[in-house]
Amino acid sequence: MNLDQIRSSFPILQRRNYLNSCSLGALSNRAEDRLRDFTAKWHDLGASAWYEHWWGALGDLRGRIEAMFGAPGGTIALMPSTSACLAAVSSSLDWSKRNRIVTTELDFPTLLYQWKVRPDAEMVVLESHDGVHIDPQQFADAVDDRTLAIATSHVFFTTGAIQDLGAIGDIARRAGAYSLIDGYQGAGQVPVDLPATAVDFYTSGPLKWLCGGPGLAYLYVRSNRISALHPTITSWFATKDQFQFNSGEFRYHEDARRFELGTPALATVHTSLGGQEIVDEVGMVEIRAQNVALTERLVERCRAAGFSLRVSDEPGTRSAIVLVRHDEPGAAVARLAERGIIVDNRPGVVRASPHFYNTLDEVDEFVEVLGATS
Ligand SMILES: Cc1ncc(COP(=O)(O)O)c(C=O)c1O
Incomplete structure (x- = not known):
């Protein structure tokens, strides 16, 4: 194009x-066409559209986001918002041995609120020396054996500065901590290759640079981390064999869908696919x-x-x-x-x-x- x-x-x-x-x-026109197609199928087929079309659309969208991140299949969960991604991730971590979160004053407030509301969490909020960046060395100096995660942005909404995800992922891993990256201002404007870094969690969504509108977020979970993570806010979308409707037993999905929190906003799934098609084509x-x-x-x-x-x-x-x-x-x-x-x-x-x-x-x-x- x-x-x-x-x-x-x-x-x-x-x-x-x-x-x-x-x-x-x-x-885009493409996103709007997708939305029109969604409502036409809703008119025409009602709930049957789920099985014939919409279920497949969820898989298409997860697949496109995985491809954009260079990530293997099964590493993306469709979520309602960044805040919901953070809450689900937080609920999946073991807080009993480590309880310190290293974050920064330049991050979006919702990334800090997540830990502020937890009485057992201890926060280290790094201050920027120049009002624009956080030096990776500041993360390295702040982490220790009490650090559960580094939680920071790919691109700071406050300054537009792009952080070095490779460095941050390595610093967290060396400290035995997780790296949790808010990529809302990253994905779609900056290329992202997550498996090339040690980043464990990356959140993003269609609202901004991916031109897909509000109502959805994407949570990437590093594939070798998934099986050990057990979110305690959950839904039927997080279970294996969800259509068995077995309320007597809860078994986590084997892939990142174990983080999902119920029926995704289908209208936004469609507008997101339209926007994503253009992003992928360009x-x-x-x-x-x-x-x-x-x-x-x-x-x-x-x-x-x-x-x-x-x-x-x-x-x-x-x-x-x-x-x-x-x-x-x-x-x-x-x-x-x-x-x-x-x-x-x-x-x-x-x-x-x-x-x-x-x-x-x-x-x-x-x-x-x-x-x-x-
Ligand atoms: C960096 C960043 N994180 C998070 C959000 C919002 O997150 P949520 O999807 O929870 O509204 C925004 C902006 O809306 C943002 O710029």
């Missing part, structure tokens, strides 16, 4: 300068290359216009989440929206996040209008 073909698949791009994919990826290497070009242009133009940025100084660890310091970010975002430019704000920053379907002209327009209206 060339850029024109890609852009014609996302109707919002004909109406708006859409630069907010780290909040919500754009909806390919993660190509997507990352386009996002690097857009990000570098954005950074260069913002700096030339005199804006101060909260991003990594090294292009290699920069992602397409670009935070522009601003005194009145909410008002700036509203003014940009009046001009058809959709970005977001967080405390003290305007946040732009272009994706592979954007153009350099769109990035330039954002900087020009931000400059002219600030």
Whole structure:
């Protein structure tokens, strides 16, 4: 797919300068067609559609996510949200011998809340020295024989900085701890090869960079870890032979589905498949290359216009989440929206996040209008 073909698949791009994919990826015609097909089958077949079509769609989606991660079959569970992934993982760990979680101040709050609510958990929250990164050495210095897991992000939503999953996985493994990575801002904008790292758990979902909408999350569990993990929040989807309806016996699924928490949001399974098809066709290497070009242009133009940025100084660890310091970010975002430019704000920053379907002209327009209206 060339850029024109890609852009014609996302109707919002004909109406708006859409630069907010780290909040919500754009909806494609393909995702919408899939949704239409889902509702048509629902009208036509009712519950029979489950057996003839929808059950297969769950398997297709798990398979596509495994392929995107370079991971073997049976390593993905379909979950309701990142928070649910974290809760299920937390419930599967043995807290009796180790109870310390090493996390960071740059991670998304839900990743920290998971341990804050556990009276038996002890948290070590690493502070960033530069407000942008956590040095892998900080993880290495923080882990010890009480550490149950390192829990941190692939890409920080606060700064867009990409973390070194290889280093983090190795540090956790050497300490005898698990590595649990929140990849919501990673998968779909940065290539991910999980078996090439020692990462044990990786969570992601279709909402943002995978252009599949809200209602679903993906939990990767390293294959050689699965059999020893026994989540204690569970469902009939987590059982072997779920259609035996044997309420007298609970047997965990042999693969990562043992983490699943009931019927997945089927409408989102369909929109996710539509978005994922495009991501897979374009390919993660190509997507990352386009996002690097857009990000570098954005950074260069913002700096030339005199804006101060909260991003990594090294292009290699920069992602397409670009935070522009601003005194009145909410008002700036509203003014940009009046001009058809959709970005977001967080405390003290305007946040732009272009994706592979954007153009350099769109990035330039954002900087020009931000400059002219600030
Ligand atoms: C890094 C990160 N983790 C988690 C979430 C949200 O998780 P949940 O699926 O539980 O709403 C977000 C954003 O919505 C996020 O940016």
